[in-house]
Amino acid sequence: MPIVVVANPKGGVGKSTLSTNVAGYFARQGHHVVLGDIDRQQSAGLWLQLRPAAARTVHSWEISNDLIVRPPKEATHAVLDTPAGLHGWRFKDVLKLADKVIVPLQPSIFDIYATRAFLDELAETRRASKLDVGIVGMRVDPRTIAADKLAEFVGGLGLPVLGHLRDTQNYIHLAARGLSLFDVAPGRVEKDLQQWQGICDWLDR
Numbered sequence: 001m002p003i004v005v006v007a008n009p010k011g012g013v014g015k016s017t018l019s020t021n022v023a024g025y026f027a028r029q030g031h032h033v034v035l036g037d038i039d040r041q042q043s044a045g046l047w048l049q050l051r052p053a054a055a056r057t058v059h060s061w062e063i064s065n066d067l068i069v070r071p072p073k074e075a076t077h078a079v080l081d082t083p084a085g086l087h088g089w090r091f092k093d094v095l096k097l098a099d100k101v102i103v104p105l106q107p108s109i110f111d112i113y114a115t116r117a118f119l120d121e122l123a124e125t126r127r128a129s130k131l132d133v134g135i136v137g138m139r140v141d142p143r144t145i146a147a148d149k150l151a152e153f154v155g156g157l158g159l160p161v162l163g164h165l166r167d168t169q170n171y172i173h174l175a176a177r178g179l180s181l182f183d184v185a186p187g188r189v190e191k192d193l194q195q196w197q198g199i200c201d202w203l204d205r
Contacts (some may be wrong), residue, residue, distance in 0.1 A: 003071065003078045004203065005098040007091075010114045011084030014104040014138040016043035017171050019081035022102070024180025025200060026077040027056035034075040036061030038068070038090075039083035050178030068093040095125055100132040100203070102162070105154070106139055107146035112153050123157045134202050137164040163198040166191070 006019045019035065023044075026033040035058050037044035048060055061071050061078060068090065071078035082094060095101070101122060105115060119135075126133045135154045140147050142164040151161050170189055174180060181189045181196065 001071065001076055001078060002099045002203075003080065003097050004100045004102065005080045005082060005094055006102045006104065007082045007086055007094065007118075008103050008105065008115055009084060009086050009118050010111060013106055013111065014136075014165075015039070016047070016081050017138075017165075017175065018102055018104050018136060019044050019079050020047045020175060021171075021180040021182070021196070022199075022203065023058045023079045024056075024182040025196070025203065026079070027058050027180075028182040030056075031077045032059070032075050033057075033077045033079065034059045034061035034071045035079050035081070036063040036071065037081045038063055038065045038094075039081055040065065041083075044081040047175055047178050050176070052178060055179060055183050065090065068097065070097065091121075095131065098131060100134070102199075103133065103135050103159075104138045105135050105150065107137055107144075107150040109149075112150065119154070119157050119159065123159055126159070132202075132205070134160050134162040134199075136162050136199060139167040140164045141166060160202075162202050163195055165195050168192060 004022055006015045008015060023033050023035040035044055035048060063069055105111060122133050125131055137147060137150050147164055154161055170192055181192050186193055
């Protein structure tokens, strides 16, 4: 079972947005998906509560910040949303579970360097194990200097940039209804789905 962890010790970078859309992507493929949330804000948990019955099912993974347990055996795919400030034994326990780690990262110099130590640790763990790590640029236009600087910084760590997601209200409006990009007609979110192609390819590897 692939277990995808979405993590960044900095808050407000889009972890729940990525987590819920990854879960929505797996659900669209017909997998038995569970979504866990160990963030005290429980944004992903709220998304699950808002999810309409007509949407493809995403099951809840009962997990807490103090007790990191494996997902239920009946699940085929698992996604875990994590809190800001993730470190210490919780971080190590989460990494033991993970097959893939996605790090949402905004292209500002402050966000990049606030995440530097975390990325260094991930890069070291990746070299020592089979952990697959990828970066997603959040709220960024890939044609800008900021995107180039982000790629330059991350490239120095040997970590791939999977894609860049634009700043759009689509994510906000869909989240308010418990939906992801993968739950609506493709024509409504065509530009955003194009930006997800590299992320989806990486998830399917």
